[in-house]
Amino acid sequence: LELAADLQRALIEQQFAIEYQPVVDLATSRVTAVEALVRWWRGSVFVPPEQFLGAAEDTGLIVPLSEWILREACREVAAWRASSWDIGLSLNLSARQIMAPRFVETVEEALTESGLPASVLTLEVIEEMLVEDAEETIKRLSELRALGVRLAIDDFGTGYASLAFLRQLPVDMIKIDPSFVSGLGKDDTLTLLTRTIVRLGHDLGLIVVAEGIERPEQLELLKQMGCTRGQGFLVARPMAARGVDSLMRTSLTV
Ligand code: G
Ligand code: G
Ligand code: MN
Ligand code: NA
Numbered sequence: 001l002e003l004a005a006d007l008q009r010a011l012i013e014q015q016f017a018i019e020y021q022p023v024v025d026l027a028t029s030r031v032t033a034v035e036a037l038v039r040w041w042r043g044s045v046f047v048p049p050e051q052f053l054g055a056a057e058d059t060g061l062i063v064p065l066s067e068w069i070l071r072e073a074c075r076e077v078a079a080w081r082a083s084s085w086d087i088g089l090s091l092n093l094s095a096r097q098i099m100a101p102r103f104v105e106t107v108e109e110a111l112t113e114s115g116l117p118a119s120v121l122t123l124e125v126i127e128e129m130l131v132e133d134a135e136e137t138i139k140r141l142s143e144l145r146a147l148g149v150r151l152a153i154d155d156f157g158t159g160y161a162s163l164a165f166l167r168q169l170p171v172d173m174i175k176i177d178p179s180f181v182s183g184l185g186k187d188d189t190l191t192l193l194t195r196t197i198v199r200l201g202h203d204l205g206l207i208v209v210a211e212g213i214e215r216p217e218q219l220e221l222l223k224q225m226g227c228t229r230g231q232g233f234l235v236a237r238p239m240a241a242r243g244v245d246s247l248m249r250t251s252l253t254v
Helices: 002-012 049-059 062-082 095-099 103-114 134-146 162-168 188-203 216-224 241-250
Strands: 016-025 031-042 045-047 088-092 121-125 150-156 173-176 207-210
Touching (some): 002 062, 062 095, 062 241, 103 121, 103 134, 134 150, 173 188
Parallel strands (some): 088 121, 173 207
């Protein structure tokens, strides 16, 4: 509960920051989007999201925190787009955030305020979010999709029912979990599963993003498999907005 009080104070004192990790077109290295990732600097100590997101969810503080991330990231990406840089924005959603009373309206407002077209925004969800309040969660996400917002399944392949999930929710993108990508070229089963997921996604007309690319061999195999988008430390690490600024100025590619 000390953590809960600290989180409350951190929100008021604006101790949170956003880092952006580029998602690239694997063939051209062009940056297609950035994924916003929350960062907490508690004084000079960095607290990883895994250590506070659970408490933020339990206390409900995730709702105002996520709303700040949404507005701030929309504003920053709109500014990059105003420099003729055609990039998208990916945001991670939390279960509680989706069920908040004004979730759909808040996303609409953030888009209107920033001038960002709905199609530029991709909302990432994980399968576990459909365990509780499944019907209402699907309804709200579908409302946003009807407005043009894109939906992605994050950590794809690790959930309890990845394939059933694809039937329940109209999605545009799957993000292959790093646990598959990590085994590329090292583990025959993981390599085969990755190939199969890429194929499945494309056959369903979805954009497929491989996550957690760390080694050149993984990148090569993904390209051979026809995977068109990727993300990972080899391609680009999450970076502060200033880093994205210089990325844009230097080349528009990484
Ligand atoms: O990139 P990083 O290792 O910091 O992310 C750790 C975890 O925290 C990931 O599962 C990621 O999806 C999650 N995460 C990062 N930023 C956000 C955010 O803004 N909202 C939510 N709900 N989850 C986030
Ligand atoms: O669950 P989600 O996919 O949203 O998690 C994003 C997290 O993954 C972020 O914390 C980010 O820092 C981390 N990440 C991004 N690329 C890599 C990578 O290549 N290797 C590892 N280990 N983590 C990564
Ligand atoms: Mn994600
Ligand atoms: Na992921």
